[in-house]
Amino acid sequence: MTNLHIKQDSPVLPPQVVRERQQAAQRRKLWFYLALFGVALVAPLAVYPIFLMKLLCFALFACAFNLLLGYAGLLSFGHAAFFATGGYITGYLLSEYSGLGTELGILAGTLASAVLGLLFGLLAIRRQGIYFAMITLALAQLVFFIFVQAPFTGGENGLQGVPRGQLLGLFDLNDNLTLYYFVLAVFIVGFAVIQRTIHSPYGQVLKAIRENEPRAISLGYNVDAHKLLAFVISATLTGLAGSTKTVVFQLASLTDAHWHMSGEVILMTLLGGVGTVLGPVVGASVVVTLQSYLSNGPLGEWVHVILGVIFVTCVLLFRVGIVGWVLKLAKRNF
Amino acid sequence: MNLFQKTASTILATSLIASAAQAQLSDDEIRIGYLADMSGTYRDLSGPGGLEALQMAVEDFGGQIDGKKIVIFSADDLNKPDVGASTVRQWVDERNVDMVTGLVASSVVLAASQVVEQAGKLALISGAAASSITNEYCSPNHIHWTYDSYALANGTAKAVLANGGKSWFILTADYAFGHAMEADITKVVKADGGSVLGTVRHPFPSSDFSSYILQAQGSGADVIALANAGADTVNSLMTASQFGVTQSGQKLAGMVVFLNDIHAMGLDVTQGLMLTTGWYWDLNEETRAWSKRYEDRFGSKPGMVPAGIYSATLHYLNAVKASGSDEAQAVRTQMMATPVNDMFAKNGKIRADGRMVHDMYLAQVKTPAESKGEWDLYKIVRTIPGDEAFRPLAASQCKLLSQN
Numbered sequence: 001m002t003n004l005h006i007k008q009d010s011p012v013l014p015p016q017v018v019r020e021r022q023q024a025a026q027r028r029k030l031w032f033y034l035a036l037f038g039v040a041l042v043a044p045l046a047v048y049p050i051f052l053m054k055l056l057c058f059a060l061f062a063c064a065f066n067l068l069l070g071y072a073g074l075l076s077f078g079h080a081a082f083f084a085t086g087g088y089i090t091g092y093l094l095s096e097y098s099g100l101g102t103e104l105g106i107l108a109g110t111l112a113s114a115v116l117g118l119l120f121g122l123l124a125i126r127r128q129g130i131y132f133a134m135i136t137l138a139l140a141q142l143v144f145f146i147f148v149q150a151p152f153t154g155g156e157n158g159l160q161g162v163p164r165g166q167l168l169g170l171f172d173l174n175d176n177l178t179l180y181y182f183v184l185a186v187f188i189v190g191f192a193v194i195q196r197t198i199h200s201p202y203g204q205v206l207k208a209i210r211e212n213e214p215r216a217i218s219l220g221y222n223v224d225a226h227k228l229l230a231f232v233i234s235a236t237l238t239g240l241a242g243s244t245k246t247v248v249f250q251l252a253s254l255t256d257a258h259w260h261m262s263g264e265v266i267l268m269t270l271l272g273g274v275g276t277v278l279g280p281v282v283g284a285s286v287v288v289t290l291q292s293y294l295s296n297g298p299l300g301e302w303v304h305v306i307l308g309v310i311f312v313t314c315v316l317l318f319r320v321g322i323v324g325w326v327l328k329l330a331k332r333n334f
Numbered sequence: 335m336n337l338f339q340k341t342a343s344t345i346l347a348t349s350l351i352a353s354a355a356q357a358q359l360s361d362d363e364i365r366i367g368y369l370a371d372m373s374g375t376y377r378d379l380s381g382p383g384g385l386e387a388l389q390m391a392v393e394d395f396g397g398q399i400d401g402k403k404i405v406i407f408s409a410d411d412l413n414k415p416d417v418g419a420s421t422v423r424q425w426v427d428e429r430n431v432d433m434v435t436g437l438v439a440s441s442v443v444l445a446a447s448q449v450v451e452q453a454g455k456l457a458l459i460s461g462a463a464a465s466s467i468t469n470e471y472c473s474p475n476h477i478h479w480t481y482d483s484y485a486l487a488n489g490t491a492k493a494v495l496a497n498g499g500k501s502w503f504i505l506t507a508d509y510a511f512g513h514a515m516e517a518d519i520t521k522v523v524k525a526d527g528g529s530v531l532g533t534v535r536h537p538f539p540s541s542d543f544s545s546y547i548l549q550a551q552g553s554g555a556d557v558i559a560l561a562n563a564g565a566d567t568v569n570s571l572m573t574a575s576q577f578g579v580t581q582s583g584q585k586l587a588g589m590v591v592f593l594n595d596i597h598a599m600g601l602d603v604t605q606g607l608m609l610t611t612g613w614y615w616d617l618n619e620e621t622r623a624w625s626k627r628y629e630d631r632f633g634s635k636p637g638m639v640p641a642g643i644y645s646a647t648l649h650y651l652n653a654v655k656a657s658g659s660d661e662a663q664a665v666r667t668q669m670m671a672t673p674v675n676d677m678f679a680k681n682g683k684i685r686a687d688g689r690m691v692h693d694m695y696l697a698q699v700k701t702p703a704e705s706k707g708e709w710d711l712y713k714i715v716r717t718i719p720g721d722e723a724f725r726p727l728a729a730s731q732c733k734l735l736s737q738n
Binding site (some may be wrong): 048050051054145148149154155156157158160161245249250251253254255291292294295296302303304 | 372373407408409410411412413414415416417419420421423424427428440441444445448464466471508509510511537538
């Protein structure tokens, strides 16, 4: 907080200087994202594409979660339900109706998550804090048991052998590289939606609600409607991530619906930096990479312990997460 | 794919990519992948222990076939099908792994075996219970080795009936696996003149079994069958012991119980339990000798799963040597043509649906007084001939059978 006070020099600057600085910052940001995009384009040449696709799916999941936690201040402990619903619906539709394009399958899964998000949201936003978290957890457990029991999910075996199919009837997604660029496109769309939401006036209101809800109410904002919309957007994008993941791995399983998954996404978001745009992406990368590479190595038995230690260290030493910490350093030094 | 990997290896000279590049250059190796739960619920069933058994098999084979090295990769599937599937996919794509073994949780097994089938490799499934692996999910690219849920439920139910347990009460885990097992038990019990007095379904997973056990106790049935697995079985056995179920004259029949479960719970809790096992370390001289070697290396007696992994790997390597090829179908044909004769199975044979049929054993857990050592846990009541133990081909839905 002290850093902020030292750097409070903007009010005394003339408006055109402020505007120039903002524009320069905008340009820097643009270049940064372009560079990231360039890296993402050539990444599959160096790294195994399926691993990258998994990373993108979880990054989108974490970003969607972050929209709710980081910008609306709502800690949902039931996001696995949306992730799994997207996955199961897409998986079921693609397996049963072979003529269906992959894009329609994903769209249907996403839509189903949106509807579920609306139902969850209507109930959950009536409470705050820990009660909100518990309601979402309880509802997600309900959904978990539906998936355990429902005949179409294959119970504990999961939905297996989901065909990847064709994109718009043009591109064969069975090729890993083609699929990678498709997943990348899906991620960019999802990420752009979140970016746009955060930087819109609506996003500003969300932040205001996060900071001081009674004040937002007194200013005349319909807080419940804002929260509900944030919840539904988050659920929808989570469903999109889940649907895409099903297409990548050709399976949907109970792992996705289990509350561990809700916990994992919290870990990713907090580790990367809650309330930062890129934090969840970094957090998801760290968690997924650790899981993948540790499980292949001699330290395999220690994956959970190592993740736990990292989480504890993160909470104790840099609570703002990796990206939050980098931003703080940058602010102090430049 | 090849082009991508060549480019990749020239760009990045990391050790991982470098080894993948070698795999592209020559396939002068037999590559075996071991995928199992190394850190979660099934760790004790088939985690590091299964890997040890796999290494023993490779070492017993001399570590090579006609000068070609046998290489083992191992990975933790974290019991997540996506992790398992992507690991196996990476193995076959980047390292050209010939055979995958271990394979425990059914969701992971089905996901991994689908990848194996697409890639035209071979999977030797040892850890998983689901009998659907060689039924509706059967494929020419995998073989189910050690045991399956059908054999366990069938074997135990028949034997308990023969020993006079006529009326049954079934405690079922409320999901597909439990339902299938409940149906199997009911069928056997009714066919052999017994009766099912009642069933109760508990949510999966559950931690409090008191109300279910009380219902089972109150039913007055001779036998309480546990159609659940893993932690649910352990919890129900613990509760049954606290409520004195066996002391009051009722018998408990566990459908999916393993040596490590019994060892962990102790004989006080589990004494008298009837169960079916694919193998036991104290069967004969040969099994004792092998188990001694395993124990010296690993520190505990092997259950049936590590033993099955050892047997499957040895049989596989023999078949590779005999056929002079590591192409999956050539090896599988060779494996099917040779009977399995080792410390695990006598005259075991691999059926067309991929089921390795061998004798199973009906065991009863010893009382603390009967037990002479830490691992002296079972007395073998009966040997169940393989043809009787496993699902008959006539009742199979396997797609491979109709083609022949």
